[in-house]
Structure formats: structure tokens, C-alpha cells
Amino acid sequence: MGLFILRRLGVMLVTALCLTFIVFWLTNLYPNLEKLAKTQGNFRMSDEAVSSYLGNRGYLEPLPVKFGQWLGVVPGWVTELENGTVMGRCFPENASVEERRSFCGVLQGDWGYSTVFREDVGKIVTTRLALTGKLMLWVLVLMVPMALIIGVLAGMREGSKLDRSLSTVSIMSTATPEYVSGVIFIAVFASSAFGLKWFKGSATSAMENATFENFFLPVLTISLYGMGYIARMTRASMTEVMTAQYIRTARLKGVSFGNIVIKHALRNALIAPFTVIMLQIPWLLNGVVIVETLFNYKGFGWVLVQAASNNDIELLLAVSVVSVFVVLLTQLISDIGYVFLNPRIRIS
């Protein structure tokens, strides 16, 4: 078991390194850098001005060197301008010689500086992640019980009317992407056109003070799309358990149907959905980006959009590291949890 986790962690690190390198390469392509220089400097820069701007800031060094600097295994760039000022990756412009560090990268805990927000990347990511964590928490609180209830009820009698109607509900929910359900919810429940102003169409105020009125619609929008898939998996697992021998034995013993479902079937039927729920979390990230943009909730997804559309390299790298780790961690947890939940499986 220990070896298994270690090997998985190793694969995780390699994957994260590969992915960050791909992001690094794509964001450091010359047209992207040119756009960055023009948005940071001014839009009418000549080509020479762009290349001297980029050269002075270490953007034109070879890609592996730049990546090493970002990681913190290669000393950061230092440029001495013609007028004598010294600029460097690891120190502010007017730092004295003793204050100049040579290494600053992820390994030193330094995530860099965001060119859009003009703030430390580490700080932005932690504050925004906290906001998104709040959103995700409520999404899970709403989505998981609803999905499990629908799945179990649909799966306990396969082919019944109840199964048919609940399965239709879950198919409908998987067919409604967030930007469709969000638009419909806002139009129906928050617009003046329908006159039902039950909720707020924007969740900006929910960042400080989340209330049912301003937070329910975004949470519902994300949960709805993920719910259908989990419910269908729960249903499949439940129908399989309900045909098992021990359920038939219990019925023949004369145990009531309710007791069979709750005491005998439920525990075994919930093993598969656990994996599905864990693997669904990275997919929720997509929903988070869409919903945060739609409802103007300035969390992690919103930062992703801002960083990506402005080619904010270091912020984008931090965002991708975080999201890649979320994906890989949930995969690891789902594998380990599966072993603990299902005593028949042993990893050797």
C-alpha cells in the first residue's frame, strides 16, 4: 500500500511537471509575449521596443532556462540597464546588493508576481481558492445527497415507473450545461421579464456575505450538471446490488423491502458512487469557471479566465499547478478510498 501511494505520487509529480512545462511553453510563445509587452507597456510599441522590453525582463532567454528559473533551480535573471539601474527576477528594482537573492522559484515558495493584478501570485491564489472552496463546499452539500437519493430510489426497483421518471430527470440534468441552466435560472428567477425576483442574478455580494438569496442560484447551477452523472452511476450500482444473491436471501427470509434497501443494499451500493464523486470534482472545476464568470463571483475560476485572457504567465502557471493537483489528488483519493471501502480489493 505504501509503495503504491509512493509510486502514484511519483507519477503525479512527473505529470504536473510535464503539464506545467506545456503551459509554460504555450504562454511563452513569441506572439503571446508580444501581447503581454504591449498590454503592460503601451499598445503602440515598435517591434524593437517590444523586444528590448522583453529582453530586459528575461523573457527572451531559452525556454528551459526560464522554466528552471520559475522552478527555482536556475538563478533568476539579472539585467543591468544602460542608465545603471539593475533589474532582477528576485528583487525589486532599487534593492541593495546584499538584498539580492539569486534563486526564487516555486521550490523556494515564491510563485512569482501577477502582471494583471499587480500582486503576489501566492496571495491571489490562496484568497481566490478560499472563495471557490466555499462555493464547492455548498455544491457538494447540495449535489451529493440529491444525487445519491435519486440514484438509490431509481435503482432499488429497476424498470419501475419511479425508475423511469427519475432516470429521465438525471438524463435531463446531464444534458443541461451550466451556461444553459444558469441563463435560464437567471432569466426566470432573477429577471424583471418574468417578474419573479426571488434570487439575485449576481453573486458578487456573496463573496463577503453569502445568503440564500445571492448564493443559491450559482450553487444550484453547478450541482445540477454534475448531479445527473453521479445519480446514473449510483443507479447502475444499486441495480447490480439488488440482483445479488444475498438480497434474494434476505427477501426469502422475509425482511421488509425498506430494511433490505437501507440495511443490506445501501452500503454496498455506495462504493462505486464514491469513486465517481471523487472523479467528478475536477469536472466541477469547469462548472466553477463558467458559473463564476456568469454570476460574477470573483473566485478561482474567475482568476483563471483573467489570467488566461491577459497571458499573465506566472499566475496562469500557479492556476494550472493547483488545478492539475486537484485532478491528480482526487484520482489518488478515489483509488485509496476504493480499497478501504471494498474489502475484496487488495493492492499488492
Added chain:
Amino acid sequence: MEHLTWTGALAPLNLFLALASAVLIIAALAQIVAGIVSSSGGRAVYADGTMDANKGVSGFLGMIVGYSFAAVVCIALIYIVLGAAMGTTAGILGAMSQQLVPVWLALVLTFALSVTFKRKLGLYGKLFDSTVGMIGFGLVMFWVYAGLFGGALDWVTTHDTLSQYSGMKNKAPGTPLRGGEDGEYIWFLLGGDNLARDVFSRLFDGAWVVIKIAPFATLFAFMVGITLGLPAGYYGGKLDTFLSFLANLILAFPVILLFYLLVTPEIVLTGIPNYMALVLFVFPLIFLAVLLNSRYYTQPSFRTPLLIIVLGFGAWFYLSLVSTDGAVVATPTYSIPGLPAFLDGFDIDPNLLVVFVSVVFVNAPTVFRIVRGLAMDIKTRDYVAAAQTRGEGPWYIMLWEILPNARGPLIVDFCLRIGYTTILLGTLGFFGLGLSSESPDWGTTINAGRRLLSIYPHAAIAPAVSLLTLVLGLNLLADGLREESLRD
């Protein structure tokens, strides 16, 4: 000219529709509650030996649901049929129904032919045995025909999708045109958007964009996934480890981040999408070549001309697809020459190409994983062992023994994946990536409409509901296919 109401002269029917739907909803909810509290009807045994079963509460509720559902469907049909005949006197719905007459005719014809010959049509024919599958197929075909007749042939649309009409900005559905000329359709059936364009016409033009891209992107993703997944599952070993690592790498990327990195004008400048197109589009060619070669290599006199014809045409198609203006990759600093312009069959808009490529790129790893899993399962079967004993080559076994036996799950996944691709296209449009901002596709329209959502929701709701129905149709179709393919 006055405003059109939703139902016009058919307004008296609204009451019946509302009644029938209310009964349907209440009965359906009651049925769900009754389903939790189990109540199978009691059976009475009489002295003369006969038995009598009463249906119980759930049977009764089921009957109500059935009848009210039939009533709702009937009333909806009346709206459509009478609307098609009466046109604008039957309000917006009637006018829309009249515009959609070619679509209705095509649908009726498709269903009539398919139901008549369903026993001779294999899996497709069996689809017409399941209600869910038929509903799904109907929804999908509605949008296919609507896209074809509306976007490609302009039979359905009422106005030009890009021209702006004065005074029509954000106008509600059914608003008449100000100073409409002769021969011009005088209503904006679904209102105007924030640039005073006709929402109704843009809706059907947008349908054409989706119908054009989604199935082909999915098909290409399947070709890539199958060509790589079969050997990975069949051979296993190092090849499998390497390909699986690559697939997991792409899957670990958040889709939206990938889109933001790949689908930008700056990336188009570097020519990366063209390189990706070069690589991804060659897979169908490899697939076809291997497929035919592994089958007919014992008859060279037949195989060689067949391969020359198929691959010749395929290569021309491939080169036309990847080259624009005589170059495969054209960046400001260098260019790689491709097919000369006089041989180039068609050019693809670079924006469309990058959207297409990235959608294929995102979908292919998932298909790869499914095919790999299926191949690993099927290669242990007896018929594969028999083929190996016969001395068949590995590619023959993969493509002519394993692949046909994996078709059930693959067809089902194909339907689901077209739906997912549609959602991805919408996501791209929603973030304003790829297609130009005046493109009529649904995602872009939703994105444009969402800013004024709380005041003028109609411009965003129309494409949202359309996308919902198309994806729902594809999911129902997949469900019906799964049910029917499991049956035998």
C-alpha cells in the same frame, strides 16, 4: 402592424394545455411519492377459482399520467398543425411552425419510412421499438433538418442573420418591423438582440454551425482514439504505458484552461493549430489504409487499385483540409508549402480550424481510454484466439475481429459524445473563444445575450433552450440505443 402574441387565434387552447400539463405534473409527482411507498395492488381470489388483480394506487396514477401526457402531446400537435396552416394568425408559435414546414415534412417522412421498414434496418430499426429512443431521435433529427434547411438552404430563416434593422434593438418576440418593405418578412418572431438582429434567424443559422462541426469533430476524435486505443489494448506493455500516460496528461488538463491556451489569435499566429491538424487529421487516413489493407492483402490484384483510389482521394481531402492558400503552415516568419491553390478543394476558416482541432484534441483521449478498455476485454475471447490460430495478422484481428464486436458501446458513446462536443462548442462560444463575435452559433449568442439577461432574457434563452433540447435528444437517443443493443 401590431405585435404578435404567442398563440394568437389559438389562445383558447392555452387553458386546456395548462390544465393538462398541471394534471400531468401533479400525477407524475404523486407517482414518484407512491413509488417510494411501495403499493402493488392486491389480488383477490374468488371461490370459483378466478383471480382479480386491482392495479392499486400506482396503477391508477400511471393511467392518469398516460392520459394527461397524451393530452399534452395532442394539444402541442394541434398548435403545430394548425399553426402551419394559419401562419401568423396563430401567433408567434403558428408563424414559427409555418416557417418550419419543410422540417416537419422531412421529420414525418423519416419516421414514416423508418417505422415501415424497421425490421430490415438492424439496430437503427430497433430504435423505433423504444419510446425514449424515438423521442431522442426526433429531437436530434429536428435540429439536423432545421440546421440543414435553415442554415444551409435558408428556407426557414426569415431575415439575414448579420444585418441590423433600425428600431429593433432588444425588442420583444413578435415585434413587427418598422417600415417593412414588400417581400420582406414583417415580424421578428423571437425578437431582436442587442445589435437589432433577428433572433429567430440566428437561431437556425447557429444550429447549422453546430450540426456542421459537432458530428465531424466527434468522428475524427473516434478515428484517433480507435487507431491508438486498439494497439494499446491489444499489445499492452510499453506502448500501452506510454500512450496511457499521454492520454492521462491531456485529461488532467482542465478543459477550459486548454481552450484558453489553444484557441487564441496569438496561437493561431504561431501555426500550432495547423501542426495539430496535420497530426490529428492523418489518423483517419491511417485507419482507412490499415482497415482495407489488413482485409484484402491476400488479394493484391484487388487491394492495390482499391488502396490507390481510396488513399488518393483521402490524401487529396486531407491536403485540402490542412492547406490554405497553398501553404500547410503559414506564419509571419516562415511557411511550409502545401497543396497548390488550384488543386485545393476547399478552405477552412482558420478560426473554425482551431476550434475543430481543439475539440478533437480534447475528446480523443477519452475515446482512447474506452477503446483500450474494450480491446483489453475482447482480446481474451475465443474468436480472437481462433483468429490467432488461423494465423491472421494483429491488425486484422484488431480491426475486423475486435472492433466490430465493440460496436455497441462505441455507438452509444458516439451519440453521447456528439452531445458533449456540442456542449464544448457552446463553452468555447460562451467564453468568446475561436469563432468570431458575430457568428450565429449558440454559445456566442448566449455570451452576447447574457449581459442584458435580467432585462431582455429572450436573446439568450432561445439558443440556451435549443442547445438543451439537442443535447437532451442525443442523450435520449444514446439511452434508447443502449437499451435496444442490450436486448439481443
